[in-house]
Amino acid sequence: MFQKVKLVLCGWAVLALSLPINAQKTGSALKPVEKVARKGSELVIPYEKYVLPNGLTLVVHEDHSDPIVHVDVTYHVGSAREEVGKSGFAHFFEHMMFQGSDHVADEEHFKIVTNAGGTLNGSTNKDRTNYYETIPSNQLETALWLEADRMGFLLDVVTQKKFEIQRSTVKNERGQNYDNRPYGLVGETTARTLYPYGHPYSWLTIGYIEDLNRVNVDDLKNFFLRWYGPNNATVTVGGDVNPKDVVKMVEKYFGSIPRGPEVKNRKLAAVTLPQDRYVSYEDNVRFPLLQMVFPTVPNRHPDEAPLDCLAEILGGGKNSILYKNLIKEQKAVQADASHPASELAGEFTLRVLPFPGQTLADMEKMVRASLQEFEKTGVTDDAITRFKAKYESDIINSLESVAGKVSQLAANQTYTGSPNYLPTDYKVHMAVTKADVMRVYNQYIKNKHAVILSVVPKGQAQAVAKPDNFKPTTDGYKAPADQYAGLKYVKPKDNFDRSQRPGAGKNPVVTVPPFYRDNLPNGIKIIGTENKEVPMVTLLFSMQGGHKLSAKDPSRAGIASLMAAMLNESTEKYTAEDINSQLEKLGSSISVSGGTEAINVTVESQVKNLDATLALLEERLLRPRFDPVDFERLKKQRLEAIANQATQPTVIADNVYNKLLYGEGNILAVPAIGTAATVNTITLEDIKNFYRENFSPSVTNLVIVGDIKQQDIKPKLAFLEKWTAKPVTMPVLPPMPSGDKSKIYLVDKEKAAQSEIRIGYLALPYDATGEYYKSGLMNYILGGNFNSRINLNLREAKGYTYGARSGFSGTELVGPFTAQAGVRANVSDSAVVEFLKEIKTFRSEGIHDDELAFLKSSVGQRDALKYETPYQKAVFLNNIIKYNLDADFVKKQNEILQNITKEEINTLAKKNLPLEKMNIMLVGDKALIKPGLEKLGYEVVELDTEGNQVKQTATPTAPVTPATPAPAEKNKKAPAKPRKSMPEIRTS
Incomplete structure (x- = not known):
C-alpha cells in the first residue's frame, strides 16, 4: 500500500514523498514512510514519519531554533476504552506510569528528568493518554530510555503498596478538582444524562469513587496489557534533533517491545434525545447555573467547523447574541456558548450564570429567545470574518513552542493516521460559509432536544429551571465482549544492558535572547x-x-x-x-x-x-x-x-492569609x-x-x-x-508585622471535603543575585519541585494531597515564604504536623550532598527551557526592566548556583525558615478538623471568611503528633483539555 500526500493550502504547496507505508529496515535504520517539508512561510509543521515492525509510529520534527527537545508518547486509549463499573482506569494508569519500572526506581522518572533540567507530565482525556518531557537537547536519549522502559518493563514493579498510594492520590485529585470545586460536578452530571448507559462518554475521565474503590491491581495490569502496546502508540520527537539519530535511538529502546492486541478505531451512532432532559443538583455556590447541551458531531466531522462558528456567534465574546441580551443587559454574570468535540461525539453547550434576582427559568426563556433572534438575524459577513481570523491566530499561537508543534503532530497521527492534518483542518475552517452555519443550526439546534442542567445553591432545590424529568436507566444496554481474557505479559529481549542509563551529550549552548x-x-x-x-x-x-x-x-x-x-x-x-x-x-x-x-x-x-x-x-x-x-x-x-x-x-485561604501577613x-x-x-x-x-x-x-x-x-x-x-506624562508618587506602606509566635488560624468552611493549608511569614524582597535568589535555591529541595521533601512526604508517602509545595515570592518591597496544599479534611492536623516536621528538619539538619548535586544539575540545565516562547521572552525582559537588572544577571546567577555550598544553604535555612514565627492557617470544616488542631500545642484563633477574629481558644502547650492515616498519591497537572474545551466557569 502506498500513501501519497499532496495538499494545496491557500496557495501554499505542501509536498510529501510517496513511499510505501510499510517500509521497513534498510541497513541499520528505518526509512521514512512519509516526509513533509515547509516551503517559505507555509502553515505546516515539517516532519518525517516512520513505522517500526512492532507497529510503533515515530514522528520526528526538526527545529534548531532553541537547544531543547520535546518528547511525546501518546497511547490511543482514554476513558472511552473503559468498562461500566471500572471507570477511571485510564487516568489511574497514567498515575501508575510514574511509579517506576524495571530499570527505573520509584519516583526516579521525575527525578531524572528534573535533574536534567527538564519538565515532564502526563494527561488523560476521553480518547488518549499522553506522557511528555521537555528537555535540553543533550538529554534526548535519556527521555526515550525512560519512556521505553515503562512501555516494556512496567508490570513487575506495580505493587499493591504503590497501587494503594496512587488510588488515594486519584481520590485527592477528584476531591480537589471535582467534589470540592464549585460547579465541579457539572460535567459528570451532564455526561450521564446526555449519553445512554454504557456509552464510552457517559462517565468522566476521573471516574467514580465507588469504581476506584472496587478496582484491584490485577484489573489495572490487564488494562495495561490490552491498551499499552507499541502498535497503539505514537512517539513524537521535536526540536533540536537529527532525525537519523532519533530513529536509531527509538529502534534501540522501543524496537524489541512486543506488539500488543490489535486496537481498532471506533465510530458510534449519533446520540439523539427523545425529549428535553431536565436534571439538577445542589452545590456550594453563590450563583445558580443553567446549562443546555445539544448532542452534535465528533472531531473532524464536516459539520464541526460550522458548529464552532455558530458557538462564536451565539456566545463567543462581546459581539455575541448571549452577551448582548444577557450580560450587557445585566441579566447574567456569565453567558457563553462552546462546541467541545471529541473523537466519538460533540456537545454544543450554552451556559448562563444569572445575577441575583433572575431565575433559571427566566434564563432558559432568554436563551431560547436569543436562539429565535439568531434565526431572524442570521449570519453576517463580519461574523464569518471574525471566526476565521481568530482561528488562524489561534493556530499560529499554538505553534510558538516545540511542545505545541509536537502535540499537534501527535494528536493528528493518533486520530487521523496522518500527522499532517493541520493544513486540512485549516482549509476546512477557512471554507465555512454563512449557509453552512445556518444549516448546522437547523440540523442540530433548532427544535432539537437538549440536556438542561440546573445547579442551585444548597437548600434552594426549588430554584431549578424545571423539575427533574430524567434518571439514567440500563434499558437497552448490552455488555461488550470481554477484551481482557488470556492477556500475557511478555518482556522484550535485548542485546544491550537497559539498566545502564544513557549518558548525556554535551551541554547545549544556551544564550539569553539579545535585546x-x-x-x-x-x-x-x-x-x-x-x-x-x-x-x-x-x-x-x-x-x-x-x-x-x-x-x-x-x-x-x-x-x-x-x-x-x-x-x-x-x-x-x-x-x-x-x-x-x-x-x-x-x-x-x-x-x-x-x-x-x-x-x-x-x-x-x-x-x-x-x-x-x-x-x-x-x-x-x-x-x-x-x-x-x-x-x-x-x-x-x-x-x-x-x-x-x-x-x-x-480564594478565602489566599485572602485571609494575606491579611495575616500584611x-x-x-x-x-x-x-x-x-x-x-x-x-x-x-x-x-x-x-x-x-x-x-x-x-x-x-x-x-x-x-x-x-x-x-x-x-x-x-x-x-x-x-x-x-500620551502626556504626569508625576505619579508611589505611596509609602506601613511597617509589616513581624509576628511574635506561631499560631493556628482557622476559618470554618462547613462540610468542606478538603482543607486549604497555608503556612508562612513575610520574608524577603525580590533580588536577582542576592539573598532572595539564594533562598529560592535553598527551598528547591524543601518544596520547590516534584521530588521535594514536602511533596514526596505529603503526597507520595502519606497520600494526604494531590500536591504540596513551598516557595518564596518576593516583590520590590517584600514577599512571603509560603508552604501550602489542599488536603483531605480528615488528615488536616496530620498534614500540618508533616509540613512543620519537614521545615524543622530541613532547618536543623540541612541539605544532603546528593540533594545539593541534584539542585545544581537541575537548576543549572533549566536555562535551555527558559526563553523559548514569546511569552517566556516577554516575562524575562519585563523582569530586567522592572528590577533594573544587569544584562548579564543570568550569568551571575549560574555562577552563584555552581559555587553555592552546603554551608551557605544551611545558613539560609536557619535564617529564613523561622518556624516559631510562621502563621499556620487552615480553611476547612471546623467541626471535623478543630479537635485535632487543638492537640498540636498552638493557640487556635478562629477567623471569619474576611480574616476577622471570631473567638480565641487556649490550647495545650505540649504538641501531640497525630497518628498518620493511610496513604495516597502523585503530583501532576490536571488532565489536558480537549482541542476545543468549554469556557471556564468564572467564579471570581
Whole structure:
C-alpha cells in the first residue's frame, strides 16, 4: 500500500514523498514512510514519519531554533476504552506510569528528568493518554530510555503498596478538582444524562469513587496489557534533533517491545434525545447555573467547523447574541456558548450564570429567545470574518513552542493516521460559509432536544429551571465482549544492558535572547527582542503602582482593578462591541488587567495586522469613554464576584492569609479586587480621577517581542508620544508585622471535603543575585519541585494531597515564604504536623550532598527551557526592566548556583525558615478538623471568611503528633483539555 500526500493550502504547496507505508529496515535504520517539508512561510509543521515492525509510529520534527527537545508518547486509549463499573482506569494508569519500572526506581522518572533540567507530565482525556518531557537537547536519549522502559518493563514493579498510594492520590485529585470545586460536578452530571448507559462518554475521565474503590491491581495490569502496546502508540520527537539519530535511538529502546492486541478505531451512532432532559443538583455556590447541551458531531466531522462558528456567534465574546441580551443587559454574570468535540461525539453547550434576582427559568426563556433572534438575524459577513481570523491566530499561537508543534503532530497521527492534518483542518475552517452555519443550526439546534442542567445553591432545590424529568436507566444496554481474557505479559529481549542509563551529550549552548533598550521622551522605558519563529508580535505594557496606589485612599480599594476593566470597554470613537469586532477580524487581542503592583496591557497581533491593531490600542489607552452604563454593569459584576468568593476555599485561604501577613491597615492585606465596602464607595468620577492621576507614561515599561526589527516598530509606536506624562508618587506602606509566635488560624468552611493549608511569614524582597535568589535555591529541595521533601512526604508517602509545595515570592518591597496544599479534611492536623516536621528538619539538619548535586544539575540545565516562547521572552525582559537588572544577571546567577555550598544553604535555612514565627492557617470544616488542631500545642484563633477574629481558644502547650492515616498519591497537572474545551466557569 502506498500513501501519497499532496495538499494545496491557500496557495501554499505542501509536498510529501510517496513511499510505501510499510517500509521497513534498510541497513541499520528505518526509512521514512512519509516526509513533509515547509516551503517559505507555509502553515505546516515539517516532519518525517516512520513505522517500526512492532507497529510503533515515530514522528520526528526538526527545529534548531532553541537547544531543547520535546518528547511525546501518546497511547490511543482514554476513558472511552473503559468498562461500566471500572471507570477511571485510564487516568489511574497514567498515575501508575510514574511509579517506576524495571530499570527505573520509584519516583526516579521525575527525578531524572528534573535533574536534567527538564519538565515532564502526563494527561488523560476521553480518547488518549499522553506522557511528555521537555528537555535540553543533550538529554534526548535519556527521555526515550525512560519512556521505553515503562512501555516494556512496567508490570513487575506495580505493587499493591504503590497501587494503594496512587488510588488515594486519584481520590485527592477528584476531591480537589471535582467534589470540592464549585460547579465541579457539572460535567459528570451532564455526561450521564446526555449519553445512554454504557456509552464510552457517559462517565468522566476521573471516574467514580465507588469504581476506584472496587478496582484491584490485577484489573489495572490487564488494562495495561490490552491498551499499552507499541502498535497503539505514537512517539513524537521535536526540536533540536537529527532525525537519523532519533530513529536509531527509538529502534534501540522501543524496537524489541512486543506488539500488543490489535486496537481498532471506533465510530458510534449519533446520540439523539427523545425529549428535553431536565436534571439538577445542589452545590456550594453563590450563583445558580443553567446549562443546555445539544448532542452534535465528533472531531473532524464536516459539520464541526460550522458548529464552532455558530458557538462564536451565539456566545463567543462581546459581539455575541448571549452577551448582548444577557450580560450587557445585566441579566447574567456569565453567558457563553462552546462546541467541545471529541473523537466519538460533540456537545454544543450554552451556559448562563444569572445575577441575583433572575431565575433559571427566566434564563432558559432568554436563551431560547436569543436562539429565535439568531434565526431572524442570521449570519453576517463580519461574523464569518471574525471566526476565521481568530482561528488562524489561534493556530499560529499554538505553534510558538516545540511542545505545541509536537502535540499537534501527535494528536493528528493518533486520530487521523496522518500527522499532517493541520493544513486540512485549516482549509476546512477557512471554507465555512454563512449557509453552512445556518444549516448546522437547523440540523442540530433548532427544535432539537437538549440536556438542561440546573445547579442551585444548597437548600434552594426549588430554584431549578424545571423539575427533574430524567434518571439514567440500563434499558437497552448490552455488555461488550470481554477484551481482557488470556492477556500475557511478555518482556522484550535485548542485546544491550537497559539498566545502564544513557549518558548525556554535551551541554547545549544556551544564550539569553539579545535585546535592545530605548526610552521615549515622556518616560516610557522600552525593552525588546526580535523573534522570527512565528509571524506574531506581543507587546506588554506595565504601569507601575496598580492596587498599591489605593494606599492613598484605602476606602476605595479595588479602584485600580475596576479602572482597568473600564479600559476594556467603550472608547470615544468605538463601542466595546465595535472595538472587539475589529480586533477579532484582525485576529488580534488587547487586554487590560489590574494587579497588585501594576496595571498591565497585553497586545497580540499578527505582523501583517500590527498597524491596525496599534490604532485600536491608541483608542483604548488614550481615549477611554468611561461610559456610565459600562461602569454600572462592571461595578455590579465586581460586587457579585466579591460576594461569590465566600464559596471558594482557595480564594478565602489566599485572602485571609494575606491579611495575616500584611496586617490590618496595609493595602496589601486587601484583595486587589477590593471588598464589598470599598467597591461600593467607588464612583465613576473616582475612576476618571484615578486614570488622570495615575495612568501615566512616566511609570510605564514596555516589552516588545516579535517578528519585527527595532527600527521597524519604533515608527509604529509614535502615537505613544501623544500620551502626556504626569508625576505619579508611589505611596509609602506601613511597617509589616513581624509576628511574635506561631499560631493556628482557622476559618470554618462547613462540610468542606478538603482543607486549604497555608503556612508562612513575610520574608524577603525580590533580588536577582542576592539573598532572595539564594533562598529560592535553598527551598528547591524543601518544596520547590516534584521530588521535594514536602511533596514526596505529603503526597507520595502519606497520600494526604494531590500536591504540596513551598516557595518564596518576593516583590520590590517584600514577599512571603509560603508552604501550602489542599488536603483531605480528615488528615488536616496530620498534614500540618508533616509540613512543620519537614521545615524543622530541613532547618536543623540541612541539605544532603546528593540533594545539593541534584539542585545544581537541575537548576543549572533549566536555562535551555527558559526563553523559548514569546511569552517566556516577554516575562524575562519585563523582569530586567522592572528590577533594573544587569544584562548579564543570568550569568551571575549560574555562577552563584555552581559555587553555592552546603554551608551557605544551611545558613539560609536557619535564617529564613523561622518556624516559631510562621502563621499556620487552615480553611476547612471546623467541626471535623478543630479537635485535632487543638492537640498540636498552638493557640487556635478562629477567623471569619474576611480574616476577622471570631473567638480565641487556649490550647495545650505540649504538641501531640497525630497518628498518620493511610496513604495516597502523585503530583501532576490536571488532565489536558480537549482541542476545543468549554469556557471556564468564572467564579471570581
